[in-house]
Amino acid sequence: MQDRGYYSRFGGCFIPEVLVRTFEQLTSAFEDAKRDPTFWAEYVRLMASYSGRPTPLTFAGNLSAHFGGGKIYIKREDLNHTGAHKANNVMGQGLLVQRMGKRRVIAETGAGQHGVATATMAAKFGFECTIYMGEVDVQRQRPNVFWMQRMGAKVVPVRDGARTLKDSINEAFRDWVTNMDTTHYVLGTACGPHPFPEMVRYFQSIVGQEARQQILEQTGQLPRRIYACVGGGSNALGVFNAFLDDPSELIGVEAGGKGIATGHHAARLASADGSVGVAQGYKTFFLQNEDGQMRETHSVAAGLDYVGVSPILAHLKETGRVRFEAATDREVVDALALTARKEGLIPALESSHAFAQAFKEVGSLPQSDTIIINQSGRGDKDIFTVADAFADAEWKEFIRSKARGYDA
Numbered sequence: 001m002q003d004r005g006y007y008s009r010f011g012g013c014f015i016p017e018v019l020v021r022t023f024e025q026l027t028s029a030f031e032d033a034k035r036d037p038t039f040w041a042e043y044v045r046l047m048a049s050y051s052g053r054p055t056p057l058t059f060a061g062n063l064s065a066h067f068g069g070g071k072i073y074i075k076r077e078d079l080n081h082t083g084a085h086k087a088n089n090v091m092g093q094g095l096l097v098q099r100m101g102k103r104r105v106i107a108e109t110g111a112g113q114h115g116v117a118t119a120t121m122a123a124k125f126g127f128e129c130t131i132y133m134g135e136v137d138v139q140r141q142r143p144n145v146f147w148m149q150r151m152g153a154k155v156v157p158v159r160d161g162a163r164t165l166k167d168s169i170n171e172a173f174r175d176w177v178t179n180m181d182t183t184h185y186v187l188g189t190a191c192g193p194h195p196f197p198e199m200v201r202y203f204q205s206i207v208g209q210e211a212r213q214q215i216l217e218q219t220g221q222l223p224r225r226i227y228a229c230v231g232g233g234s235n236a237l238g239v240f241n242a243f244l245d246d247p248s249e250l251i252g253v254e255a256g257g258k259g260i261a262t263g264h265h266a267a268r269l270a271s272a273d274g275s276v277g278v279a280q281g282y283k284t285f286f287l288q289n290e291d292g293q294m295r296e297t298h299s300v301a302a303g304l305d306y307v308g309v310s311p312i313l314a315h316l317k318e319t320g321r322v323r324f325e326a327a328t329d330r331e332v333v334d335a336l337a338l339t340a341r342k343e344g345l346i347p348a349l350e351s352s353h354a355f356a357q358a359f360k361e362v363g364s365l366p367q368s369d370t371i372i373i374n375q376s377g378r379g380d381k382d383i384f385t386v387a388d389a390f391a392d393a394e395w396k397e398f399i400r401s402k403a404r405g406y407d408a
């Protein structure tokens with residue numbers, strides 16, 4: 001499909017000399033696994049017994065009636081064990097680590113979701129596990145840190161730079177260079193040097209495979225549009241992949257933050273603020289200054305504030321196969337509230353970006369059309385942020401009384 005990890009001019013594998021052998025070993029383990037007909041079957045079995053796959057495709061009748069346009073179907077990645085699509089990637093990489101005979105895994109995490117998923121995988125497979133997490137994110141996502149530690153992972157707060165995701169990636173690479181013979185780096189999204197974008201897309205493609213079969217079974221037709229939020233791009237590529245050769249429109253939704261015009265956002269592809277560069281081992285659109293310094297990003301969703309984006313999505317933007325949009329923090333919180341009220345579903349703030357964009361567009365589609373929204377994860381983890389956004393007085397009092405309980 002691509003030559004040495006290039007998707008037209010994006011991707012590649014820009015790594016220090018010392019890691020070349022490790023990447024070759026990883027690439028050949030991945031290629032071997034793909035050629036082995038039992039491997040995908042083993043992966044599907046593991047995900048069925050451990051992570052509730054296949055996840056349902058839910059018809060959202062009340063939301064569809066509310067907007068009065070196309071029919072809305074929701075792919076329920078929130079029902080995975082650990083609450084998001086990230087399980088698909090980490091469990092798949094766990095099987096590869098086993099094949100390579102390694103005993104230790106490391107990972108970076110932003111929202112903490114990938115850290116929890118990796119710690120879960122390590123506990124299940126019996127691997128040692130170290131998680132690098134920006135200090136800011138450690139504070140924002142304390143409950144996730146708590147569970148990673150319970151599952152036996154060592155959580156290392158990263159104090160460099162903006163103390164968020166990109167700094168943790170740098171730190172995880174430093175660890176890998178030191179421990180590459182024993183250790184596998186579980187990259188959390190379809191970014192980074194080859195073969196990671198391809199590998200992560202491969203495991204996440206289970207989402208679209210299921211969704212395509214499910215929508216055909218339930219409606220007898222292909223969806224008019226498919227919406228997915230875009231952090232690094234793994235859930236979007238996962239659901240889009242099975243539909244690339246279909247007429248369905250594919251829409252990736254990035255973090256519009258406080259609004260594109262304010263500069264406080266993470267829209268690398270949907271705004272004109274992104275530019276092509278090489279960083280963190282690969283070539284893509286980054287939010288960077290003219291001298292290549294990475295800019296600070298902002299999103300209400302901790303999982304969408306990364307400065308880079310999958311080289312595969314950068315390529316699909318340039319070919320026009322995927323349209324990119326941005327949803328603002330405000331639109332996202334409103335979309336979450338409406339979805340909870342109408343359907344009893346609580347999408348993650350990340351996933352709510354896809355909902356917000358779909359809600360802007362679905363009313364103008366004919367009722368004979370269907371759309372799929374990928375609910376990449378569940379929003380229970382976001383209760384602190386969401387309750388703050390709604391300035392919920394009783395929640396504030398609950399937090400205060402908890403805090404008093406600890407002071408006493």
Ligand SMILES: *Cc1c(COP(=O)(O)O)cnc(C)c1O
Pocket residue numbers: 084085086111113114188189190229230231232233234235236303304348350351376377378
């Ligand atoms: C991590 C995360 C994302 C963003 O990652 P992608 O690689 O872009 O999918 C989106 N939704 C949820 C629920 C997440 O946890």
